[in-house]
Amino acid sequence: MIHIRTESEIGKLRIACRLAAESMEIAREMVRPGVTTREISGKVREFIESRGARAAFLGYSGFPGAICVSLNEEVVHGIPGDKVLREGDLVKVDIGTYIEGFYGDMARTWTVGTVSEEAAALIAETRASFYHGAKRAMAGNRVGDIGWAIQSHLESRGYGVVRALVGHGVGRHLHEEPQVPNFGRPGAGSLLRPGMVLAIEPMVNMGTWEVDTLEDGWTTVTADGKLSAHHENTCVVRQGRPEILTLMSGEETIPYAEE
Numbered sequence: 001m002i003h004i005r006t007e008s009e010i011g012k013l014r015i016a017c018r019l020a021a022e023s024m025e026i027a028r029e030m031v032r033p034g035v036t037t038r039e040i041s042g043k044v045r046e047f048i049e050s051r052g053a054r055a056a057f058l059g060y061s062g063f064p065g066a067i068c069v070s071l072n073e074e075v076v077h078g079i080p081g082d083k084v085l086r087e088g089d090l091v092k093v094d095i096g097t098y099i100e101g102f103y104g105d106m107a108r109t110w111t112v113g114t115v116s117e118e119a120a121a122l123i124a125e126t127r128a129s130f131y132h133g134a135k136r137a138m139a140g141n142r143v144g145d146i147g148w149a150i151q152s153h154l155e156s157r158g159y160g161v162v163r164a165l166v167g168h169g170v171g172r173h174l175h176e177e178p179q180v181p182n183f184g185r186p187g188a189g190s191l192l193r194p195g196m197v198l199a200i201e202p203m204v205n206m207g208t209w210e211v212d213t214l215e216d217g218w219t220t221v222t223a224d225g226k227l228s229a230h231h232e233n234t235c236v237v238r239q240g241r242p243e244i245l246t247l248m249s250g251e252e253t254i255p256y257a258e259e
Contacts, residue, residue, distance in 0.1 A: 002169065002177045004195040009102065010236055010243075013171065013197060016053070016104035017234050017245035020097045023048055024108055024248055027067070027093045031110040033085055037069035040093070041080035048097055056096030056103055056174050063218060068094035068107075075162060075203050075211055075220040075228040076107075087113040090123070092230040096174055103174045105199045106246035107232035118206065119227055122159070126204040126229040129153045133182070133202065137235050137242040139194045147184030150202050154182075160209035162228075165220065167201045170234050192237045197245075201232030 045066035070078030167180030
């Protein structure tokens with residue numbers, strides 16, 4: 001079932017998403033050499049709980065961490081642990097929050113010190129692809145329009161768009177209908193209506209789109225061992241441009257790249 005949220009419900013979603021963005025600021029400040037992924041997760045969890053909220057991923061389907069921290073060739077769902085951040089790493093942080101009956105969900109890719117030009121370009125194009133997709137998240141379009149825009153932007157630049165994992169609705173549950181793939185055909189999929197809330201989250205590989213799952217049952221990695229990036233925001237479908245609920249300090253509302 002696809003939910004259409006009232007303005008009152010969207011107001012509660014704003015609270016959860018604002019907390020997610022503030023939590024991401026905490027994570028960003030900790031991304032530096034010598035810090036472990038567990039330390040980042042612990043600090044973020046402490047902050048979320050200090051606000052009377054809950055880290056949404058902790059225990060979700062058995063996930064053992066408060067947030068996901070994925071390094072380099074790890075695409076998503078990295079379990080926080082003893083891995084130490086090193087100069088040149090790509091760090092994908094995925095944070096979910098739950099407060100007052102609603103969820104917020106977002107992800108960013110950060111760098112540890114200086115990274116290669118190729119890695120920096122991967123992050124920039126992943127972010128740009130999000131905005132190409134979000135631009136289509138308006139009433140009257142369809143879910144396939146979002147995925148097509150993301151896929152077209154990335155594949156024209158030689159990147160692999162992950163297909164095994166997709167975006168989703170967000171609301172009273174962390175994952176709701178509809179699924180929001182980062183690939184697709186224009187005009188296909190569910191009709192977008194005002195009040196739908198979507199997590200749009202391109203997961204982008206330097207090489208192949210194919211992925212594997214490690215023995216821990218969670219961590220998804222690129223099949224060829226090349227780098228991956230992730231950019232996610234929770235967005236409200238409107239008659240015109242969508243409302244992005246998980247913007248961080250200094251991020252513009254809709255900094256669309258040129259078509």
